[in-house]
Amino acid sequence: MALTAGRTRRNVLKAIGASAAGALAAPYVKTAGSAGRLRLGVIDHWVPGTNEVLQRILARWGEANNVEVTIDFITTIGNKLLLTAQAESRASSGHDIYALEFHMVPMFKHRLVAVDEVVEDVIATHGPIADISRQAAFLDGAWRGGPAPAMNASAATVARRDLFLEHAGIDLTELFPASDARDPAKVDRWSWEAFSDAAAALHAADRPVGAAIAPVTDSSAWLAQLFASYGAAVVDERGDIAADSDAVREVLAYLTRLTEFMPDSVYAWDDASNNRWIISGAGSAIFNPPSAWAVAKRDNPDVAQHLWHCDAPRGPVGRFRAFNSVFWGIWDFSENQSAARDLLRYVAEPEVIVAMLEASQGYDLPLFRSHYDRTSVWAEAGPPAGGLYNYALRGDERTVTDGYPAPPEIAARISMQRIVPNLVARVTQGGDSFDDAISWAENELEGVLRG
Amino acid sequence: MRVLPPLLRRKPAVAVLMCVPLFALILGLVAYPFFHALFLATLNKAETAFVGLDNFTFLFGRQTFWMVVRQSLLFALVAVVFKALIGLAAAHAINTIPTKGQRKWRGMMLIPWVIPPALSTLGWWWLFEPTYSAINWGLTKFAMPAVPWLSDTFWARFSIILVNVWVGAPFFLIMYLAALKSIPGELYEAAEMDGAGPWQKFFFITLPMIRNIIAITTLFSIIVTLANFDIVRVLTQGGPLNTTHLFATYAFRVGIESGDIPLGASVSLFMFPMLAILAFIILRNVRRRAASLA
Known part of the structure; x- marks a missing residue:
């Protein structure tokens, strides 16, 4: 999505917000376990304006599913993401869903619930996940996190x-x-x-x-x-x-x-x-x-x-x-694991992935190759026109x-x-x-x- | 008028009762974490089995750990010596100012000590920034070479010691100033009448009179300096080449960041016996001097 003189960053973000809202209107089947409250700890995005789009997507999902969603954007600077995870895992208290960079999944696997049915469903629908991502999150025969819609880079x-x-x-x-x-x-x-x-x-x-x-x-x-x-x-x-x-x-x-x-x-x-x-x-x-x-x-x-x-x-x-594959894991102390699983399933939907990709101006690489063809953001981003085309693995x-x-x-x-x-x-x-x-x-x- | 129950009419009972909040704080914030750290240090990496002192014997075979020991001692010794010297000199200087004008100088000198170190160190980081150091910008304006403040091992160590001295010297200043003010002026007057010069007054009156304060301040500063974390964390994260790691930052790297909590606890506990022995020696000497003065 090129920013030209007529297309300001604000306009682009508005358009992305609209497309995200459209994504939320897409048919989505939730389980009976939704509702209640979900607290998310996700990575503070490096690309300005992306957090707001994710917040909007999750808020709309919460409204549609009668779930009160609260989000904390946690920076990776100074390893704060890891430190917060250490604190929450030891205190058995904190967020329900937590964003984990590739090296964090093995570190916390003993505190993360298996989400096999979620990830296998996503794989069945969208094709194979990148090998490097499988290696990071499929541990001891179980998936310990679902693919994150943001910060895979x-x-x-x-x-x-x-x-x-x-x-x-x-x-x-x-x-x-x-x-x-x-x-x-x-x-x-x-x-x-x-x-x-x-x-x-x-x-x-x-x-x-x-x-x-x-x-x-x-x-x-x-x-x-x-x-x-x-x-x-x-x-x-x-x-x-x-x-x-x-x-x-x-x-x-x-x-x-x-x-x-x-x-x-x-x-x-x-x-x-x-x-x-x-x-x-x-x-x-x-x-x-x-x-x-x-x-x-x-x-x-x-x-x-x-x-x-x-x-x-x-x-x-x-x-x-x-x-860097990022996964959203569910802590074993989460009191709303059912809704958390529903949310993991939802954020793997192509509409969400594409909305985040465009909001992040191409930063968030999908973990599924099949999603690459759903957007032209890398070809259109600029200036320089095409400068991001080869950021996606070609x-x-x-x-x-x-x-x-x-x-x-x-x-x-x-x-x-x-x-x-x-x-x-x-x-x-x-x-x-x-x-x-x-x-x-x-x-x-x-x-x-x-x- | 209501009468207190018999138990509360006994002074020792009231004293104990009033100390309960303090005991609770010490138990919760000092004793429990300490014994929990001891417990953690005796577990295996997965925290599933008791391994006794294995974590310590494992540490003793690590090159980086011994480098951290040497660095921590070097850091603490150099920083405390400079803090003590600067604090003493500044206290003397302020003590010579007429009482009316002292307050503003005391206030200004205390600023580095009262700002949260993580915040003030961030300011220093901007001055030392590897590529766009403000100090280097100034140096190069005067045709002087830029200094690799944080990327060279010598300068990185110099930088963390410098910031620690900057933060910690005011503590010595305020302690020494209080001690100097407690010395009776008659002693100096008598010495002057006997023909004593400034250096004689300093060595034969000032130093002996503030010796206990020097000892206690030094002990306290060594403990705090050895346990320093924020300066290294903000400025260098232990680099370059692990040459600025201290006990606390290395324990953090091993325990929290790498997920080996028992080994991290062992690193942080390593300094405890050293500090305990040091504290015992210094406090015993302080007690003896106090007894002889009494």
Whole structure:
């Protein structure tokens, strides 16, 4: 949904609100268990204006089903979402439905009720759910959460098309056009080595690329896709420590080269630093969902019009993109589990997904591939027109989460203890040898794996 | 006129009764959390089985844990020394101002201490911000190099100590100022008549007279500084390279963020024996000095 001179943000939000209201009028069969009160703790959206649309959707559902719905929007900044979940799970008190990022589902699975019938029904209606999402929430033979309508996102490569063309000679719009007419041979040349060469040129032009290597979520995300593309893992799928490998050494060697072209401040970046950096015009590429672009569109349109969302660079074993699946779980202490299940079923309806997608200007990626064809938001969003087209996964990218390919419980702890960013920083910032850094990681991983 | 029941006419009984709210608070907010933490520290990760001291023996084999121990001690020692020195100097300076003008200076000096640290640290974070540091903006205006306040291990440690000193020095100031005011002026007058200079008066009158206050203030500050959380949490989240983690932030990372509550409880309890021994030694000395003065 492009914002042109005649279509202000306010008008767009009004239109989205109207479409959300239309969605609510759609036929919906509720069970006899609805009614009562539901308290939701959901993620405070990064894209301005999206919370209001979700609030409207849920309020209308509540009115239609005689359920009093109250919503708290909880930020992920400073891990507040996780802290609140810890507090509620230990106190057995709080919300009925709670939004859980991929690593939180395994952490709280013992306090979440199984919602198999809800998710299996949704899958039966809309086709298979993304593998990475199944891996996160289908635990010990049961679904511990239903797909959330908001905040599912991936860490696309968000790059300045003008700077890449001028200083690195790479036309990103040609590599990743706003259509399916890609040239596979050209896309194949978009590798981490090519990215490093471009980073060198952009660094020389004083417009470096940047990505956090600090104890924050953004670090874990982009490093997960880089490690996966080199076949490097710190813990393998069996749950065994695998940090001492040629693949890990190879990716550390690569990062030693790449970080020379990044600002030193990346070692202290938080999850908002990369956004601020690219929005300010100082940087040329980050790894992020379109929130940076959405805010730039509001705060610095001159930069926003050059931001192009691309596939991740390819490594020796493939092309991976970090994906954060968000689920809405029902606490086992919820007193209105029946209505909560009804709501989970409802928010998986295509109308809701599309309303949220358009409200978030394309940020909220559906967990079901079949929903991709229900909207043209990624093609129409802009300026630049088509800049978000490839934010939706279009090519040969596979999705990955931090800690991949370790089992979910272990992956969650690898993620939260920021072991991979620290392993990398020990080499690239601290000057440790590969052996010393890997030895440190193994020592940390023993803590992660302990029973 | 109604007569009190016999039990309430006994002074000890009334005293106990009036202390009940305090005991309830201590039991609920100090004793229960402490013993619950002890209990948690003896459980396995899933909190389903008793493992005795296994969590502690496991911690002792972790490199990062020992780094946190060293950092916490370094942080507490450096910060407390600077807070004490700055507090003492500022207290002396204010004490020399005529009484009428002291109030506004006392008020201004206390501002860093009375602002909630999480809030004031946010202000410092803006000054140190990795990319757009306000201080660096000023430095570069004068052709000086930017300082990696939060991204370099040395400067990150420097920054958290600096903010801690800024927040905590006024506490020393106010305690020392109160102690200085309690020293009888006659002692200084007598010393002056005997020809004592400023340094002699400081070392032979001031310091001995405020020694107990110094000891108690230092003990209290060491406890609070070792348990610091908000400054590190807001400024560095323990980075870079885990080099600014303290006991509390590391316990938080391991226990709350990674879901290993028993190990987190073990980390936070590790400092308890150290502080208990320190408190015992300092308070025993204070008691002895007080007894000798009496």
